[in-house]
Amino acid sequence: MKWVSYLQQFNIIIKYKKWVTNKLADMLSRPPGHSALLVAMQLQPVVLSEYVTSYDGDLKFKMFFDKLQHRKPCQFKMKDGLMFKGKQLCIPNNGDRLQWIREAYTSRCAGHFGVDKTLLNLQRYVYWPRMHVNVSHFIRGCVLCNTSKPSRKLGLYTPLLVPNRPWESISMDFLGGLPTTTTGFDYLFVVVDQFNKMVILIPCKKRIS
Secondary structure, eight states, X not given: OHHHHXXXXXXXXXXXXXXXXXXXXXXXXXXXXXXXXXXXXXXXXXXXXXXXXXXXXOTTTHHHXXXXXXXXXXXXEEETTEXXXXXXXXXXXXXXXXXXXXXXHHSTTTOSOOHHHHHHHHHXXXXXXXXXXXXHHHHHTOHHHHHHSOOOOOOOOOOOOOOSSTTSSXXXXXXXXXXXXXXXXXXXXXXXXXXXXXXXXXXXXXXXX
């Protein structure tokens, strides 16, 4: 609370300023968008040139790369030597795929989400075959998530004690979904004696269950 003590030396008058006239502060209060993923990657010309030279050696992209080189129609397109599937930049096998996944999963604009959301964030910008497999493998190996997620260990099975006489131990439950009687009952309160299995059925209504 040091800032509180510091501010007390000033005679401060707090005034409300509408967001339309205070756009800078309004912008800073917004969470970072998915476009921050591209900024985080900081794709330099050297990196992009490596992508261009790697398509021909990638078994998954080579066939389509050759078609594009010979101007044959296919599901991909080429711009400045880079392959695109729609608006998605194609990342070759040695094109920092792991770094793309890491930024989409661990950066401030991501937040360690699950496989589906991380994959959705990635697919806004990039594409490569079997992305789901790579993303799933990366997330399963996340040390931070594995150490911070709650334990789901089940308790030990504890058998019921065997009663020595009638009505020493009973079990109870409601049985519902029954046709409504003329007196308005549509549920049964079931009581079972665990010693001799005697059953008592008590008619009741759903609202008390």
